[in-house]
Amino acid sequence: MTAAVKEPSMLLQKEMIAGNYEAITSAPETGRKVSSTFVPGNLNELLMCFGIVNNLPEINAIQNGMRRLSGDYIMEAEKGGHSEDVCTYVKADIGMMGRGNIAPNGKPFPDPDVLLLSYTGCYTFMKWFELLRAEYKCPTLMLHVPYTGDGHVTPNMIDYVVKQLKEVIIPGLEEVSGVKFDIDRLREILALSAKAEDDLVWCLESGKHKPSPIDAYFGGVYYIGPIFTAFRGTQEAVDYYTALRREVQARLDAGQGPTTPDGSVLTDQKYRLVVEGPPNWTSFREFWQMFVDEGAVVVASSYTKVGGMYDLGFRHDPADPLRSLAEYCLGCYTNRNLPSRVDILAQYVEDYQADGLLVNSIKSCNSFSAGQLMIMREVERRTGKPGAFIETDLVDPRYFSPANVKNRLESYFQMIDQKRRGANKAA
Amino acid sequence: MDMPVSKAGAIARRCEAIVDDLSFQAARDWKAAEPGRKVVGFLPVYVPMELIHAAGCLPLGLFGGGDRIEVIHGDAYYQSYICRIPRSTIELGVTGRLDFVDGLLFPFVCDVIRNLSGMWKVMFPDVWTKFFDTPQNFDPEIGGAYYVNELRELRADLERLTGRDIPDAALRASIALYNENRRLVRAVYDARAAEPWKAPAADVYVVMRAGLMMPVEEHNALLADYLAALEIEDRPRKDNVRVAIFGSFCEQPPLALLKSIEMAGCYVVEDDYALVNRFITEDVATDGDPLEALSNAYLRHSVETSCKYVPNEADKGRFHVERVKETGAEGVIYAAPSFCDPALLDRPMICGRLSEAGIPNMSFKYAENSGQMQPIREQAGAFADSIKLWS
Ligand code: SF4
Ligand code: SF4
Numbered sequence: 163m164t165a166a167v168k169e170p171s172m173l174l175q176k177e178m179i180a181g182n183y184e185a186i187t188s189a190p191e192t193g194r195k196v197s198s199t200f201v202p203g204n205l206n207e208l209l210m211c212f213g214i215v216n217n218l219p220e221i222n223a224i225q226n227g228m229r230r231l232s233g234d235y236i237m238e239a240e241k242g243g244h245s246e247d248v249c250t251y252v253k254a255d256i257g258m259m260g261r262g263n264i265a266p267n268g269k270p271f272p273d274p275d276v277l278l279l280s281y282t283g284c285y286t287f288m289k290w291f292e293l294l295r296a297e298y299k300c301p302t303l304m305l306h307v308p309y310t311g312d313g314h315v316t317p318n319m320i321d322y323v324v325k326q327l328k329e330v331i332i333p334g335l336e337e338v339s340g341v342k343f344d345i346d347r348l349r350e351i352l353a354l355s356a357k358a359e360d361d362l363v364w365c366l367e368s369g370k371h372k373p374s375p376i377d378a379y380f381g382g383v384y385y386i387g388p389i390f391t392a393f394r395g396t397q398e399a400v401d402y403y404t405a406l407r408r409e410v411q412a413r414l415d416a417g418q419g420p421t422t423p424d425g426s427v428l429t430d431q432k433y434r435l436v437v438e439g440p441p442n443w444t445s446f447r448e449f450w451q452m453f454v455d456e457g458a459v460v461v462a463s464s465y466t467k468v469g470g471m472y473d474l475g476f477r478h479d480p481a482d483p484l485r486s487l488a489e490y491c492l493g494c495y496t497n498r499n500l501p502s503r504v505d506i507l508a509q510y511v512e513d514y515q516a517d518g519l520l521v522n523s524i525k526s527c528n529s530f531s532a533g534q535l536m537i538m539r540e541v542e543r544r545t546g547k548p549g550a551f552i553e554t555d556l557v558d559p560r561y562f563s564p565a566n567v568k569n570r571l572e573s574y575f576q577m578i579d580q581k582r583r584g585a586n587k588a589a
Numbered sequence: 590m591d592m593p594v595s596k597a598g599a600i601a602r603r604c605e606a607i608v609d610d611l612s613f614q615a616a617r618d619w620k621a622a623e624p625g626r627k628v629v630g631f632l633p634v635y636v637p638m639e640l641i642h643a644a645g646c647l648p649l650g651l652f653g654g655g656d657r658i659e660v661i662h663g664d665a666y667y668q669s670y671i672c673r674i675p676r677s678t679i680e681l682g683v684t685g686r687l688d689f690v691d692g693l694l695f696p697f698v699c700d701v702i703r704n705l706s707g708m709w710k711v712m713f714p715d716v717w718t719k720f721f722d723t724p725q726n727f728d729p730e731i732g733g734a735y736y737v738n739e740l741r742e743l744r745a746d747l748e749r750l751t752g753r754d755i756p757d758a759a760l761r762a763s764i765a766l767y768n769e770n771r772r773l774v775r776a777v778y779d780a781r782a783a784e785p786w787k788a789p790a791a792d793v794y795v796v797m798r799a800g801l802m803m804p805v806e807e808h809n810a811l812l813a814d815y816l817a818a819l820e821i822e823d824r825p826r827k828d829n830v831r832v833a834i835f836g837s838f839c840e841q842p843p844l845a846l847l848k849s850i851e852m853a854g855c856y857v858v859e860d861d862y863a864l865v866n867r868f869i870t871e872d873v874a875t876d877g878d879p880l881e882a883l884s885n886a887y888l889r890h891s892v893e894t895s896c897k898y899v900p901n902e903a904d905k906g907r908f909h910v911e912r913v914k915e916t917g918a919e920g921v922i923y924a925a926p927s928f929c930d931p932a933l934l935d936r937p938m939i940c941g942r943l944s945e946a947g948i949p950n951m952s953f954k955y956a957e958n959s960g961q962m963q964p965i966r967e968q969a970g971a972f973a974d975s976i977k978l979w980s
Contacts, residue, residue, distance in 0.1 A: 227864065242937075243936070243937045244932075244937060245925075245936065245954075247927060247928045247930075247933050247954075248930055248933050249668070249930070252786070252934070255640070281725060281898075285699045285700045285703075285930060285931065286700075286934065288898050289895075289930070289934035289935060290934075292898070292935075292938060293901050293934070293937070293938065294903060296905070300699075300901075302728065304725060304898055306724060306732070308722045308735075309703055309720060309722055310708055311703070311707070311720025311721075312720070312892035317738065318738040318742070321734075321735070322732075322734070322735035324735070325731050325735075326726055326731055329728075329730075329731060330728075340852055365659050412912065413646070496962065499706070499707040499709060499720070499789070500704055500708055501707055501710050504705075504711065520821065523668055525668075528700040528701050528704075529700040529704075531668060531671070532667070532671075532675065532700055533666075533704040533705070533707060533708050534667065534668075534707070535666050535667065535668070536666055536708050537712065539787040540711055540970070582691060
């Protein structure tokens with residue numbers, strides 16, 4: 163297989179993630195404390211206040227998926243008594259532990275000093291860290307973020323999250339790190355977060371142009387890398403998003419589309435899609451290429467919002483740091499109720515002038531998947547644009563069937579063509 | 590010739606008819622008996638039924654369609670890898686079987702039921718629908734304060750639904766009635782644990798499930814009758830082993846499955862089927878602020894189950910081990926619905942703790958419409974035999 167061609171920003175974010183793996187695996191020498199925590203609702207800014215390195219198990223699972231190690235890890239976990247029915251991220255993580263817990267840089271992961279259980283929008287998180295806690299026997303700090311079941315954040319929810327931050331999370335992190343909390347430091351960090359968030363939003367919204375200078379799903383997972391992981395709140399992230407913005411602007415100026423894995427530039431965009439759901443990681447390039455081959459570009463996606471819905475206006479706010487962290491956690495995509503998700507997706511289809519909504523339904527993930535068929539139908543009904551549904555998994559290669567996915571995509575594109583012909587006739 | 594039906598058996602058959610009735614005629618009749626009455630349904634695992642009762646509404650437990658409904662529409666809403674209960678619940682909704690239900694509560698248990706609350710809002714916009722979250726922080730000042738406010742919100746919602754206030758006194762009276770209910774429920778469970786041959790698992794099950802479909806006053810009377818009937822029940826005692834069932838708190842197994850376990854040589858002496866009426870383990874205070882009282886009961890006196898976080902590692906599975914000891918169970922069958930994240934993610938931890946405590950355990954998966962009982966009978970039979978052999 164030839165190496166994938168990447169945009170400069172993709173290479174840069176790869177370096178950043180590699181740097182974070184170095185920081186994690188060298189913790190035994192540097193003496194830095196290590197936390198494990200989840201991507202949605204992650205409190206990177208807070209961890210930075212205590213000098214704690216941030217290790218994100220989903221990112222490890224993704225890395226292992228892309229490097230085709232996850233299949234074995236999942237089997238290992240299933241052999242150990244974990245059900246074939248549950249989220250494969252959890253099993254990839256547990257299986258990796260069983261195989262020596264080796265990081266992508268080839269060095270062993272140190273045991274975490276703290277599990278920061280930011281429980282945001284996914285039930286599995288709670289059990290995942292109960293399972294890890296049983297292994298590591300380390301302090302576990304639970305931040306319960308209530309679900310916005312009625313479609314809005316209430317003052318009671320904010321108070322509850324802020325109180326937990328003040329009385330559970332911050333004292334807990336002080337104890338683990340031996341560093342005293344400094345709210346002014348947090349303010350400084352949050353100001354940097356907001357800056358990077360501005361540029362990220364600008365980049366994601368460039369998908370509204372025709373041709374789109376970005377792919378907001380496959381390319382999008384690279385673009386969100388720094389901000390969703392250990393870099394939100396750092397100068398590095400600010401610089402990354404400035405560079406990314408320049409890169410996207412240059413393509414816009416040149417009327418160019420995004421670079422694709424085979425090195426071509428997808429400027430002739432026949433189909434514009436909004437995609438709901440996480441991607442498949444084990445066949446990521448192959449999956450992406452299927453879209454490229456058909457001339458399909460993704461102009462907006464929900465997966466790029468799991469770590470924060472900045473495009474809806476949210477910014478981390480140095481003026482009210484803890485409240486802002488609470489609002490951030492409460493507003494992540496999967497913490498929003500289904501009617502809100504329908505609204506968001508239907509709006510994307512309109513605002514990004516898409517041909518329709520494609521759902522990639524993930525076997526592992528009830529948080530995303532339970533209800534997606536209704537979401538698809540409802541978005542179709544509201545926008546009058548056809549939807550399509552494919553099923554894959556995140557990191558379990560057993561659930562990626564290229565032929566099926568390809569077939570589905572092809573018939574979807576035919577459906578869009580038909581719809582266009584119909585519209586032309588009527589006009 | 591059929592055995593004459595005992596008094597306990599007759600009560601159970603009456604309850605079974607209620608549970609089996611997917612048109613919910615008993616609840617419909619209750620509603621029709623007086624103008625203005627409202628029915629508020631709820632899904633597993635726990636809601637404070639006291640509040641619904643105090644609002645003058647009938648709390649109606651909805652646990653899917655079991656094996657008695659043909660799911661036609663529901664499957665179009667769910668992928669194959671999602672459990673059965675949401676699809677049969679959708680089926681109940683779209684076929685009009687729940688058209689008399691005025692409000693629906695979707696408690697926190699997992700992301701499937703959580704998301705179903707949003708689907709209901711979209712699909713049935715005229716029904717008052719609420720996702721009911723319970724805290725995962727158990728400090729009265731933090732999780733407790735949040736929960737009291739959530740209960741206040743629920744109370745206000747119910748007041749809007751009925752157009753009537755819910756005074757504290759009414760809520761206290763409802764709490765007292767549910768305390769009575771919990772005491773009677775515990776008494777039935779204790780009686781069964783003492784003499785399981787008198788109270789078949791499937792009978793106790795329907796007696797409990799039917800209680801979630803009728804006014805609590807009626808259920809209290811029924812439970813008292815059932816307890817009295819159990820005392821005079823005369824059934825032969827078999828050489829069965831005593832087992833506890835865990836993992837079955839949400840989607841319910843078909844009755845045939847419960848019967849199969851017993852036929853395989855197991856007496857069920859403890860279970861977490863339709864846990865709602867055993868979720869709170871002690872009386873809720875009837876003095877002071879009733880919302881505080883409900884909150885404290887949840888924080889301090891509720892069972893360990895998969896929809897709750899366990900703050901201390903050492904406590905994980907403790908509840909299960911203790912219940913096994915208290916009920917004298919000789920082994921545990923961990924029976925989880927297929928594709929059930931809560932039960933299946935918890936399984937290695939709970940079963941690990943049981944094994945550490947020297948309690949034999951086995952597990953299998955089921956669905957509410959499981960039809961093939963033979964494999965389960967064989968597994969449960971082999972499990973019973975192994976216990977007999979080694980104990
Ligand atoms: S269930 Fe979904 S959101 Fe939760 S950990 Fe798995 S993939 Fe992530
Ligand atoms: S059976 Fe399990 S997965 Fe399904 S709704 Fe109930 S708790 Fe959730």
